Amino acid sequence: MKFGVVLFPGSNCDKDAEYAVNFLGQSCEMLWHKEKNFKGIDCIILPGGFSYGDYLRAGAIARFAPIMERVVEFAQKGGLVMGICNGFQILTEVGLLPGVLIRNKNLRFVCDIVPIRVENTEVPYTYNLKKGDILKLPIAHGEGNYYIDNKGLEELKKNNQIVFSYLDNPNGSVENIAGIVNIKGNVLGMMPHPERGVEKVLGSEDGMKILKSVINWWGEKNGKL
Numbered sequence: 001m002k003f004g005v006v007l008f009p010g011s012n013c014d015k016d017a018e019y020a021v022n023f024l025g026q027s028c029e030m031l032w033h034k035e036k037n038f039k040g041i042d043c044i045i046l047p048g049g050f051s052y053g054d055y056l057r058a059g060a061i062a063r064f065a066p067i068m069e070r071v072v073e074f075a076q077k078g079g080l081v082m083g084i085c086n087g088f089q090i091l092t093e094v095g096l097l098p099g100v101l102i103r104n105k106n107l108r109f110v111c112d113i114v115p116i117r118v119e120n121t122e123v124p125y126t127y128n129l130k131k132g133d134i135l136k137l138p139i140a141h142g143e144g145n146y147y148i149d150n151k152g153l154e155e156l157k158k159n160n161q162i163v164f165s166y167l168d169n170p171n172g173s174v175e176n177i178a179g180i181v182n183i184k185g186n187v188l189g190m191m192p193h194p195e196r197g198v199e200k201v202l203g204s205e206d207g208m209k210i211l212k213s214v215i216n217w218w219g220e221k222n223g224k225l
């Protein structure tokens, strides 16, 4: 399986994503934000960081990067797109996911390893997991407070789009939301960092369960297991 990691000026988890993908035996291509095209990629990762310095609002400028037009097209055709932290912020800004990420409730940057619960196992990203499974993953963000209005929240619930929720809400997110998918389930946005939790020495191996899920789902679908 081939992953593509988009590199924006200010990204800082691109190498972690590449490392995690390679660690799981898969190939990875780095894609510069100015690229207008990419080929042969099975899953795009929009990594964490401070794209364009988080100016205006995190993700608000990155959504206009040349590569994003192609990422949107890829997602609309059913391609797998995973936005992690800043990547999640970019996905809401570009309209692939509903809602918005605003400043943490306490107005402070939070950096920790926190438990999250798996709420939906009908998407590629939780293929190997069970509903109610608890994963411990790193978080590191200043704008991780997921907001959506009541009508939007009802839609999310109705369509089973909430994939991960916090046990101890660290940022004020509505309904403890830590990660959601689009209606089709091919686009995931999550604030915690699975790519930074693939080895015990990093404080968590649980991120591996999410990345392995994608790889196993894709392998099964393409007859490569």
Ligand SMILES: NC(=O)CC[C@H](N)C(=O)O
Residues within 6 Å of the ligand: 013, 047, 048, 049, 050, 051, 054, 058, 084, 085, 086, 087, 089, 140, 141, 142, 143, 144
């Ligand atoms: N690791 C990240 O992607 C966090 C940075 C993010 N832009 C923030 O809200 O602070």
